[in-house]
Amino acid sequence: MSGKSRVARQALPGSVEEFMACAYAMEVEAAERYAELADQMDTHHNREVAGLFAKLARIEGKHRDQILARMGWEHGPDAAVFRWETPEGPETTDYGELHYLMQPYHALRLAEHNERRAAEFFERFAAAPVPEDVRAAAREMAEEEREHVRLIQEWLARVPPPEPGWDEDMDPPAVAD
Amino acid sequence: MNETAVALAPAGYKSEVKPVWCPGCGDFGVVNALSKAFAKLALRPEDIAVVSGIGCSSRIPAYMSSYGFHGVHGRALAAGTGLKIARPDLTVVVTGGDGDGYSIGGNHFLHACRRNVDMTYVVMDNRVYGMTKGQPSPTTEPDWDSKLSPDGTGLREFQPMVIALASGANFVARGFTGDPNGLAEILVEAMRHPGFSFVEVLSPCVTFRPEQKEWKKLVQEDAFTPTADAKEAAGRLMHDTGFDLGVLYAGGRAPYAPRGPRAERPVEELERRFVL
Numbered sequence: 001m002s003g004k005s006r007v008a009r010q011a012l013p014g015s016v017e018e019f020m021a022c023a024y025a026m027e028v029e030a031a032e033r034y035a036e037l038a039d040q041m042d043t044h045h046n047r048e049v050a051g052l053f054a055k056l057a058r059i060e061g062k063h064r065d066q067i068l069a070r071m072g073w074e075h076g077p078d079a080a081v082f083r084w085e086t087p088e089g090p091e092t093t094d095y096g097e098l099h100y101l102m103q104p105y106h107a108l109r110l111a112e113h114n115e116r117r118a119a120e121f122f123e124r125f126a127a128a129p130v131p132e133d134v135r136a137a138a139r140e141m142a143e144e145e146r147e148h149v150r151l152i153q154e155w156l157a158r159v160p161p162p163e164p165g166w167d168e169d170m171d172p173p174a175v176a177d
Numbered sequence: 178m179n180e181t182a183v184a185l186a187p188a189g190y191k192s193e194v195k196p197v198w199c200p201g202c203g204d205f206g207v208v209n210a211l212s213k214a215f216a217k218l219a220l221r222p223e224d225i226a227v228v229s230g231i232g233c234s235s236r237i238p239a240y241m242s243s244y245g246f247h248g249v250h251g252r253a254l255a256a257g258t259g260l261k262i263a264r265p266d267l268t269v270v271v272t273g274g275d276g277d278g279y280s281i282g283g284n285h286f287l288h289a290c291r292r293n294v295d296m297t298y299v300v301m302d303n304r305v306y307g308m309t310k311g312q313p314s315p316t317t318e319p320d321w322d323s324k325l326s327p328d329g330t331g332l333r334e335f336q337p338m339v340i341a342l343a344s345g346a347n348f349v350a351r352g353f354t355g356d357p358n359g360l361a362e363i364l365v366e367a368m369r370h371p372g373f374s375f376v377e378v379l380s381p382c383v384t385f386r387p388e389q390k391e392w393k394k395l396v397q398e399d400a401f402t403p404t405a406d407a408k409e410a411a412g413r414l415m416h417d418t419g420f421d422l423g424v425l426y427a428g429g430r431a432p433y434a435p436r437g438p439r440a441e442r443p444v445e446e447l448e449r450r451f452v453l
């Protein structure tokens with residue numbers, strides 16, 4: 001959001017637990033959103049992109065569970081109304097980015113954007129005045145996210161980019177130009 | 178409001194019905210924010226009623242696991258008011274669009290503010306009639322040029338927050354669907370505040386107003402400083418950009434309370450009285 005920036009509500013984490021709670025909230029939000037986007041595409045019979053979003057939801061769900069396992073947490077901390085500096089978590093797709101005619105290429109570009117933001121988010125923590133163990137955990141998470149960026153890019157290379165006019169509908173809903 | 182210690186996750190407030198909205202529609206953000214707000218307040222789904230009129234936005238009750246009433250166009254507030262008076266124990270959230278609430282339902286809006294019944298009214302404002310394919314609404318900009326309004330309507334926009342404040346709403350705020358977490362916080366405050374709470378939600382219609390995708394660049398987070406002084410709030414609205422977010426006003430008017438003893442009648446008697 002480029003308007004008045006949100007007051008930084010996220011205090012810098014003072015412990016690895018606090019840091020991982022933040023990472024956990026990020027993965028939860030990202031996984032839930034991908035699942036929701038899969039449903040939206042499914043409702044509009046865009047099965048291919050629905051399947052891709054569902055796969056991304058599963059991948060983020062796996063990352064969420066990895067955090068639980070690493071921390072030995074049975075349940076994650078409450079992520080219901082987690083306030084970020086940005087409107088939503090750094091790995092969460094903005095609802096407004098969807099189009100009912102979008103193609104797998106578009107969905108993967110969104111995923112790439114999200115992974116990149118997540119990496120930058122952790123890199124900021126790694127560079128902040130936080131305890132050394134938090135910095136190490138942040139560096140590790142940032143590296144993981146960079147690896148995800150690379151994986152998504154490889155995936156993207158296997159997907160054809162959209163033809164011009166991909167969003168033209170022969171039977172458009174809009175009567176208002 | 179019944180805030181009880183039931184630790185339901187936000188997903189527990191969503192129904193099994195998948196929304197049929199266009200992918201990218203802002204209204205998804207309201208389902209998201211409402212479910213987070215209900216979770217934050219630890220409300221039981223059976224203690225909540227989501228009431229609506231007609232429109233894309235008014236489909237919300239079907240998507241929540243609480244009680245719901247998908248009513249008649251423009252009459253959501255009338256139904257919600259009746260429900261809250263009959264069942265004061267319920268948390269009543271009335272929902273709908275700018276067409277539903279300010280055109281056909283405009284008069285109900287004024288009087289709901291004036292009556293100050295303890296409920297929350299969430300208007301998903303996309304400055305268009307989405308469901309009926311893109312006609313201008315009362316909040317549409319005068320120069321919005323479309324096939325259905327060539328050269329624009331030339332009409333000044335309706336000012337919902339000004340009207341709400343002037344008509345007696347006890348809580349007035351604005352949120353944005355692109356920030357569901359921020360909206361959830363506003364909704365929590367709105368539901369907690371006694372009396373009639375009005376929340377204007379900027380909710381882009383990506384199909385008929387695709388240019389509204391740019392709203393995320395225009396909104397100003399936490400732009401309002403909440404006040405209990407209606408005069409101060411009115412002054413603040415004089416330089417509102419239309420994209421200023423946050424709680425504008427949280428007043429101290431006592432909510433409407435029915436006078437005299439409640440007339441408890443058996444359902445059978447009511448049924449008899451309504452037979453034509």
Ligand SMILES: Cc1ncc(C[n+]2csc(CCOP(=O)(O)OP(=O)(O)O)c2C)c(N)n1
Nearest residue numbers: 231232233234250274275276277306307308
């Ligand atoms: C009595 C009556 N008049 C007109 C209509 C047609 N109608 C259905 S929805 C609607 C307006 C919807 O616009 P809005 O309330 O802004 O909701 P949106 O679809 O944009 O969410 C109208 C005029 C109707 N259903 N009932």
Ligand code: SF4
Nearest residue numbers: 199202233307382383
């Ligand atoms: S027409 Fe507009 S308001 Fe209706 S579902 Fe589509 S995007 Fe949303």
